[in-house]
Amino acid sequence: MALLQIDNLTVEFETANGWFRAVDGVSISVDKGEVLAIVGESGSGKSVAMLAVMGLLPWTAKITADRMLFEGRDIQNIDPAERRKLIGKDIAMIFQEPIASLNPCFTVGFQIEEVLRIHLGLGKKERRARAIELFKLVGLPNPDERLSHFPHQMSGGQCQRVMIAIAIACNPKLLIADEPTTALDVTIQKQILDLLISLQAKTGMGLIMITHDMGVVAETADRVVVQYKGRKMEEADVLSLFENPKSNYTKALLAALPENATGDRLTTVSAFFDGTPEPAEAR
Amino acid sequence: MTDTLTKNTMLEVRNIKRDYELPGGLFKPKKTIHAVKGVSFSLERGKTLAIVGESGCGKSTLARMLTFIDEPTSGELYIDGDKIDTRPGHLTSEMRQKVQIVFQNPYGSLNPRQKIGDVLGEPLAINTGMSAAERRDRATEMLVKVGLGPEHYNRYPHMFSGGQRQRIAIARALMLNPKLLVLDEPVSALDLSVQAQVLNLLADLQDEFGLTYVFISHDLSVVRYIADEVMVMYFGEAVEYGTRDEVFSDPKHEYTRTLFKATPRADVESIRERIAKKKTASAA
Ligand SMILES: Nc1ncnc2c1ncn2[C@@H]1O[C@H](COP(=O)(O)OP(=O)(O)OP(=O)(O)O)[C@@H](O)[C@H]1O
Ligand SMILES: Nc1ncnc2c1ncn2[C@@H]1O[C@H](COP(=O)(O)OP(=O)(O)OP(=O)(O)O)[C@@H](O)[C@H]1O
Ligand SMILES: [Mg+2]
Ligand SMILES: [Mg+2]
Numbered sequence: 001m002a003l004l005q006i007d008n009l010t011v012e013f014e015t016a017n018g019w020f021r022a023v024d025g026v027s028i029s030v031d032k033g034e035v036l037a038i039v040g041e042s043g044s045g046k047s048v049a050m051l052a053v054m055g056l057l058p059w060t061a062k063i064t065a066d067r068m069l070f071e072g073r074d075i076q077n078i079d080p081a082e083r084r085k086l087i088g089k090d091i092a093m094i095f096q097e098p099i100a101s102l103n104p105c106f107t108v109g110f111q112i113e114e115v116l117r118i119h120l121g122l123g124k125k126e127r128r129a130r131a132i133e134l135f136k137l138v139g140l141p142n143p144d145e146r147l148s149h150f151p152h153q154m155s156g157g158q159c160q161r162v163m164i165a166i167a168i169a170c171n172p173k174l175l176i177a178d179e180p181t182t183a184l185d186v187t188i189q190k191q192i193l194d195l196l197i198s199l200q201a202k203t204g205m206g207l208i209m210i211t212h213d214m215g216v217v218a219e220t221a222d223r224v225v226v227q228y229k230g231r232k233m234e235e236a237d238v239l240s241l242f243e244n245p246k247s248n249y250t251k252a253l254l255a256a257l258p259e260n261a262t263g264d265r266l267t268t269v270s271a272f273f274d275g276t277p278e279p280a281e282a283r
Numbered sequence: 284m285t286d287t288l289t290k291n292t293m294l295e296v297r298n299i300k301r302d303y304e305l306p307g308g309l310f311k312p313k314k315t316i317h318a319v320k321g322v323s324f325s326l327e328r329g330k331t332l333a334i335v336g337e338s339g340c341g342k343s344t345l346a347r348m349l350t351f352i353d354e355p356t357s358g359e360l361y362i363d364g365d366k367i368d369t370r371p372g373h374l375t376s377e378m379r380q381k382v383q384i385v386f387q388n389p390y391g392s393l394n395p396r397q398k399i400g401d402v403l404g405e406p407l408a409i410n411t412g413m414s415a416a417e418r419r420d421r422a423t424e425m426l427v428k429v430g431l432g433p434e435h436y437n438r439y440p441h442m443f444s445g446g447q448r449q450r451i452a453i454a455r456a457l458m459l460n461p462k463l464l465v466l467d468e469p470v471s472a473l474d475l476s477v478q479a480q481v482l483n484l485l486a487d488l489q490d491e492f493g494l495t496y497v498f499i500s501h502d503l504s505v506v507r508y509i510a511d512e513v514m515v516m517y518f519g520e521a522v523e524y525g526t527r528d529e530v531f532s533d534p535k536h537e538y539t540r541t542l543f544k545a546t547p548r549a550d551v552e553s554i555r556e557r558i559a560k561k562k563t564a565s566a567a
Contacts, residue, residue: 157338190547242554266483
């Protein structure tokens with residue numbers, strides 16, 4: 001049984017020009033202990049699909065799916081109280097915009113300790129100790145002092161690491177990491193990726209990694225899903241994807257890497273790919 | 284600092300510093316953080332300086348000083364031949380137009396109640412005498428330039444994806460035709476294709492209008508592609524500063540070398556190796 005199984009997920013938003021389909025019949029599954037990378041066009045519905053899993057989309061969103069199962073359990077029509085128990089504990093997410101996802105009015109220490117209090121019921125002393133331990137794990141300097149800082153007193157990458165610490169605080173079974181290392185330099189990025197992979201090896205956590213960074217994909221993923229305009233274009237194990245990309249969109253993406261630049265301008269996808277979505281490959 | 288300003292110097296920074304005071308508590312003494320510890324450099328018109336460095340080493344703080352948002356604790360700043368009076372309230376509106384910033388977190392810098400069209404039109408409304416219709420045309424034109432469309436004009440920031448918001452922030456900074464643009468991680472939220480599109484746009488603007496860029500990025504392949512000069516910061520100091528080729532071919536500082544070594548590798552051979560390792564580890 002897959003850890004997370006989504007079949008035929010569609011998400012639509014009402015806009016001034018009618019309904020807009022952000023996610024169009026996407027199916028995704030992740031096993032225990034597996035790293036699934038999702039790459040693709042900006043605006044192709046990667047974040048929205050995962051927010052649908054978390055139940056965090058605004059009410060204006062219309063969500064339909066044939067199935068949305070976590071450990072075999074339906075999470076689409078789950079009772080809100082049950083969902084609150086699950087989300088943040090068994091399913092955690094590192095949000096794409098770290099500074100915007102932290103509450104500016106509370107210290108980062110308070111925010112991580114709240115999670116530990118609510119989901120694990122830890123006492124005051126244990127919470128503080130665990131929070132310091134988590135801050136150390138994500139490589140924040142002076143972790144005990146950091147607890148009393150407000151988000152605006154920290155750098156972009158420091159906020160991102162606070163988010164990561166909060167997400168792994170309760171040893172989730174499934175971690176959805178949405179661009180988790182965009183604000184980090186490559187040395188700390190490496191430390192964070194190593195941390196996530198070792199957690200995953202130790203606890204059997206499933207990991208969904210949304211990223212634009214093909215280097216990150218190459219260094220972490222088992223399997224890769226490529227999205228374009230709300231649809232899945234390709235799904236492959238990581239080696240096949242790099243060695244022998246099937247869809248034209250994937251080929252175009254790889255050609256747009258700055259290291260593959262020819263001449264003094266970069267190749268854009270449109271130079272390569274006329275934008276006609278090819279049918280997603282059946283898995 | 285022996286450097287003298289020439290007519291071609293767009294930006295010169297001399298020994299600029301910034302401290303933050305952290306208020307103490309009942310039992311805690313006040314604490315000073317030296318976020319930027321005395322950085323100097325100069326940048327010619329039409330060139331790009333890339334700044335890389337460890338997370339928390341003071342890059343954004345430096346960017347905020349260059350764009351007059353944070354007042355330096357000490358040091359001097361020259362832009363386009365003028366010495367800048369960095370005290371709040373002493374800035375000319377001309378200077379304000381000349382220098383623009385793209386913030387590291389696009390969402391936090393967009394007003395959630397403002398439609399995107401108004402976000403883009405606002406700088407024009409404040410700083411120019413353009414009519415509403417003209418502003419609308421300019422804003423729509425800019426949306427298209429950054430790879431969005433006219434249909435996005437009436438939408439609110441929360442209706443956009445991370446990468447789309449980043450492009451809006453870039454579009455906003457370009458509205459006033461700045462001469463110096465400071466970009467704080469401008470492409471880290473973008474997919475490769477949009478990244479290529481935005482980098483090409485920046486290159487076009489540089490060719491066409493001689494724009495000068497200070498470009499903060501963690502992505503070394505982007506830096507290598509875009510930079511004329513590279514500065515590496517570490518704990519508030521510039522530990523390495525030179526032309527792109529100097530820095531990439533012969534890094535002097537240990538941290539720079541560590542940085543290069545930590546860059547993820549996307550070649551098939553490395554992937555094969557990693558998978559083999561993982562298999563043996565899970566078999567053990
Ligand atoms: N609340 C909303 N109302 C209307 N449209 C929305 C809303 N939220 C998202 N969208 C649209 O849904 C599409 C998918 O957005 P999503 O955030 O999932 O993209 P993404 O693949 O994560 O992109 P990125 O890589 O840029 O983060 C986008 O075109 C976006 O404009
Ligand atoms: N308002 C503030 N009050 C106190 N300390 C601050 C404040 N702003 C930044 N700092 C501290 O100053 C240091 C430099 O921060 P800055 O945001 O300039 O880093 P950065 O190089 O941009 O990092 P990143 O790559 O993570 O964005 C950090 O240690 C941060 O905690
Ligand atoms: Mg996203
Ligand atoms: Mg920063």
